[in-house]
Amino acid sequence: MRRVKLTIAYDGTNYAGYQVQPNGNTVQAEVETVLAKMHGQAMKVVASGRTDARVHAKGQVIHFDTHLSMPADRFVKALNAMLPDDILVCSAEEVDTSFHARYGAKRKEYRYFIRTDVDPFRRHHAVTVTYALDRERMRQALRSLVGTHDFTSFSVTKSEVVDRVRTIYEAELVEAGDEMYFRFVGSGFLYNQVRIMVGTLMEVGRGKYEPADVSRMLAAKDRRSAGITAPPHGLYLWNVNYKKVD
Amino acid sequence: MRRVKLTIAYDGTNYAGYQVQPNGNTVQAEVETVLAKMHGQAMKVVASGRTDARVHAKGQVIHFDTHLSMPADRFVKALNAMLPDDILVCSAEEVDTSFHARYGAKRKEYRYFIRTDVDPFRRHHAVTVTYALDRERMRQALRSLVGTHDFTSFSVTKSEVVDRVRTIYEAELVEAGDEMYFRFVGSGFLYNQVRIMVGTLMEVGRGKYEPADVSRMLAAKDRRSAGITAPPHGLYLWNVNYKKVD
Numbered sequence: 001m002r003r004v005k006l007t008i009a010y011d012g013t014n015y016a017g018y019q020v021q022p023n024g025n026t027v028q029a030e031v032e033t034v035l036a037k038m039h040g041q042a043m044k045v046v047a048s049g050r051t052d053a054r055v056h057a058k059g060q061v062i063h064f065d066t067h068l069s070m071p072a073d074r075f076v077k078a079l080n081a082m083l084p085d086d087i088l089v090c091s092a093e094e095v096d097t098s099f100h101a102r103y104g105a106k107r108k109e110y111r112y113f114i115r116t117d118v119d120p121f122r123r124h125h126a127v128t129v130t131y132a133l134d135r136e137r138m139r140q141a142l143r144s145l146v147g148t149h150d151f152t153s154f155s156v157t158k159s160e161v162v163d164r165v166r167t168i169y170e171a172e173l174v175e176a177g178d179e180m181y182f183r184f185v186g187s188g189f190l191y192n193q194v195r196i197m198v199g200t201l202m203e204v205g206r207g208k209y210e211p212a213d214v215s216r217m218l219a220a221k222d223r224r225s226a227g228i229t230a231p232p233h234g235l236y237l238w239n240v241n242y243k244k245v246d
Numbered sequence: 247m248r249r250v251k252l253t254i255a256y257d258g259t260n261y262a263g264y265q266v267q268p269n270g271n272t273v274q275a276e277v278e279t280v281l282a283k284m285h286g287q288a289m290k291v292v293a294s295g296r297t298d299a300r301v302h303a304k305g306q307v308i309h310f311d312t313h314l315s316m317p318a319d320r321f322v323k324a325l326n327a328m329l330p331d332d333i334l335v336c337s338a339e340e341v342d343t344s345f346h347a348r349y350g351a352k353r354k355e356y357r358y359f360i361r362t363d364v365d366p367f368r369r370h371h372a373v374t375v376t377y378a379l380d381r382e383r384m385r386q387a388l389r390s391l392v393g394t395h396d397f398t399s400f401s402v403t404k405s406e407v408v409d410r411v412r413t414i415y416e417a418e419l420v421e422a423g424d425e426m427y428f429r430f431v432g433s434g435f436l437y438n439q440v441r442i443m444v445g446t447l448m449e450v451g452r453g454k455y456e457p458a459d460v461s462r463m464l465a466a467k468d469r470r471s472a473g474i475t476a477p478p479h480g481l482y483l484w485n486v487n488y489k490k491v492d
Binding site for chain 2: 009010011056080085086087088118119120121123125
């Protein structure tokens with residue numbers, strides 16, 4: 001058996017999320033169905049992590065094992081020919097069987113896109129905020145999130161994860177034409193963590209919280225101390241990195 | 247009665263076109279339905295022209311007559327609150343009752359977006375061309391289209407329009423990041439004219455026709471002499487201008 005690593009992009013608008021679920025079509029189910037057709041047997045893929053309904057990916061990474069002998073890069077064309085046009089295989093490469101898309105991920109990058117006007121062409125791909133956002137206040141608040149922290153206040157309480165300590169290596173607010181986006185690079189993120197961080201930052205930006213409140217929220221280790229959960233459709237899993245962090 | 251001019255944008259992906267038709271939902275029907283709710287009676291709107299199924303608009307102009315006494319700019323918020331989120335009223339102003347969205351239009355601008363890679367996020371909003379396009383050849387060909395010509399070769403034969411002479415004031419190919427777009431400003435355009443011009447230009451770009459062939463195509467006054475009709479989803483009605491051309 002050989003292991004193949006795929007980097008895929010998808011528009012999450014029409015999916016009930018990445019992971020296979022009893023109700024609703026998912027990105028994982030689409031990929032597994034197409035792989036099953038190619039292989040003549042049921043196939044399982046493993047992703048770096050799930051993404052929620054309506055969340056997008058520019059660089060999700062998945063792996064699967066194959067008995068086919070074709071060069072790994074041929075999977076790009078073969079899969080894209082059969083996948084729906086809102087899922088794209090960007091690259092495929094053969095990897096060592098020790099590679100694991102989930103457990104091997106060292107860094108993940110998420111971006112969250114916000115715009116201040118209503119644009120029907122971006123309605124599924126960026127969140128529109130009609131109130132004024134003070135970028136300097138949001139940048140101040142962002143600095144409190146960088147580093148190694150217990151992110152319990154910024155995760156969903158129902159999650160069963162015990163260790164909620166994560167490291168954020170980089171966090172910035174980037175202005176990009178008509179839009180701005182938050183960019184987070186971290187060791188990994190808890191369920192809904194990016195959306196809760198962004199929702200809180202937007203509340204700092206509009207004046208509901210002070211930038212200094214974010215440190216207090218982290219210290220509280222209580223979801224109720226942080227702000228709202230931002231909507232899913234502004235969020236993109238941008239990149240997953242498997243190289244050791246220096 | 248007062249006349250109101252609206253500038254609207256819409257994502258044409260989910261519509262059977264602009265104009266009301268027996269089958270399929272249309273942009274016109276959505277706007278008329280919402281206006282009818284506001285007015286308590288059936289309402290008709292007049293547009294600068296129709297757009298086909300899956301064609302978009304950034305600046306379509308329509309007008310309607312109203313007995314309501316509210317300031318015209320209030321229609322922006324009122325209509326947007328009721329319209330689906332793929333149609334946006336950008337502005338509203340009261341105009342003289344001699345204003346006519348269709349007959350008063352002096353210049354229209356269309357843009358046609360092309361990209362050379364596959365991007366699932368732009369699948370409904372730009373056309374992907376995977377073959378090489380020689381931009382210099384397309385720019386040469388573009389120059390033949392500028393000016394006043396009989397565009398019979400670049401229009402659909404079934405159309406009943408008799409006078410097929412139109413003027414193109416400006417035509418250019420613009421590189422915009424990952425994409426390029428053709429931009430046409432003209433006195434008006436025949437049915438499918440922009441899509442046939444773009445389809446032909448792409449065939450010039452890939453080497454099927456020579457740039458000089460475009461003049462011969464115009465002279466032939468025969469649809470069969472020109473190239474293919476480009477797909478609808480790269481096309482945007484960008485702007486309609488009602489001021490006299492100097």
